[in-house]
Amino acid sequence: MKVKKQLLSLKAYDPGKPMSEVKKEYGLPKIVNLASNENPFGCSQSVSDALNSFSHYSRYPEGNAPLLREKVADRLGVKQKQLLFSTGLDEMIQMISRALLSPKTNVVMASMTFPQFRHHAVIEQAEIRQVPLIDGRHDLEGMQQVVDEQTSIVWICNPNNPTGTYVNETELSNFMEHIPKDTLVALDEAYYEYVTANDYPDTLKLMNDYENLLVLRTFSKAYGLAAFRVGYAIGHEALIEKLDIARLPFNTSSLGQIAAQAAIADEEFIQMSSYVNKMCLQQFYAFCNEYKVDYYPSQGNFIYIKLKKSVDEVFQYLMERGYIVRPMKDGIRVTVGTEEDNEGLISLLKQMFIEDASRLRLLS
């Protein structure tokens, strides 16, 4: 078949082994999934009530998500026309790439960062300029240096997935000063609701000065609605209007729109989730400090723990004992779960270290 040749260099997304299979294979009573940065508390109680009242299953959704649009615009204090909705941020990244990238353009991003930025750039045949993180943080100066006339998009994941580090207000404003006005700077703020740093940038305010800024947020993480696939972008009207042309007519589902409307009304749930997340991050910091394990302080609901031993081995060790984490280059990314689940994982890591140490002693 005449498949685009650039697809051959990519792999389809690997969802990992199904939980049911892992359970059966290792005879586990339950599995704790700390691999996908899902909210361990689920979502707002009001979501299921809202969903129960919907029965227009044979009707197409409202393509423009008007009711959700109104609620999000009110909440953020932006115009309704400044919003674009998508089937999760994954689709937003695809839409933006499709609308802006072509073989003559280039795209700038960090490495490591969210893999979908690169994935869609490859499909659109844009040149990819990746700038390594420094200490787990975006190297904005390095990124600025590789931006040129042909740069269509700069991706900044803030906080960065998988490291959890963030770009602060001063760094971002300085960066924006040096970027051409027709280069889109897309800030992926998927973990916005979890951020507690005082100097985290107010990107909606910054948007008053920079028309080339686009902010991405999602209902999948803190709002706990990953199953519904609802994300959105906030930008200047003229930009949103153009991106909207690349959108599928009925991208967000009726149920997704209803769930998101109910979720955004429940501020208390988000505050609780963010507060507990901050507390529980301390469990991981305490463990890492005690065992002299390197990690990046996180503004998200996950933590990157660096490990000196084989990542595959650690992943396997934890999986066989019922804990799924995300294997990374030189460590694991662990979602902050409930206090109990975090404790369970930490005990396993401690146990693993003790077993390693005694094996070494036997060898010497």
Ligand SMILES: *Cc1c(COP(=O)(O)O)cnc(C)c1O
């Ligand atoms: C989870 C995640 C997304 C995708 O979220 P969906 O809205 O569920 O598609 C996008 N960007 C980052 C950085 C993420 O961590």
